[in-house]
Amino acid sequence: MGVVTTTLDQALEWARSNSLWPLTFGLACCAIEMMAIQASDMDISRFGSEIFRNSPRQSDLMIVSGTVTKKMAPRVRRIYDEMPYPKYVIAQGVCVIQGGPYNQGYSVVLGVDRVVPVDVYIPGCPPTPEALTNGIILLQKKIRGEADR
Incomplete structure (x- = not known):
């Protein structure tokens, strides 16, 4: 029988990084690529993010994709503020x-x-679902303290 030793912080970081609850905030074309990540061939569930949430109070990851206008900006901020801590943001596109x-x-x-x-920028017009997958992996590494940037 193996023995695992860790700190409480490391255990919490591992749990947080492997159970992200994404909130969709698709504003334009990139939202189609964001939706494609839920398809069976991309299988976002292996990252603990099976269901995209529609409520900010049930999410800890906001994926923003598309053009943000000055009229939309206060709404983006309000939704971000409604998310519980810890919260993360991926900018896609x-x-x-x-x-x-x-x-x-x-x-x-x-x-x-x-x-x-x-927290993570994913460039592209539009970025592929694979790029979003890589962005989620990078975010998981940042949460665990393993990423350089």
Whole structure:
């Protein structure tokens, strides 16, 4: 019989990283790629994220994808504030990272990180479901304290 030794913090980090409850916040094209990660060939359930939540109070991971406008920004912040602690944010796609092809528009926020703190950036237009999978793996490593960035 094997013996496992760890600290309480390490056990909590392991549990948190392996049971992320994502909240969908799809604002444009990238949302289609975000939905594709729930398909059987991508199998997001292996990361403990089987069901995307519709309530911020039941989520600890917000995946923001698509162009954030100045009118939408306060709503993004309010939903983020309603999430319980600890909470994490993934920015998926070039539009949400820096405005994308719409960055010259008067109503576009040039990055969701001006509204909420972002833990992982996933560039692309749109990023593939595999890129989102890699972003979730990176977030899990950050939660466990294994990632450099």
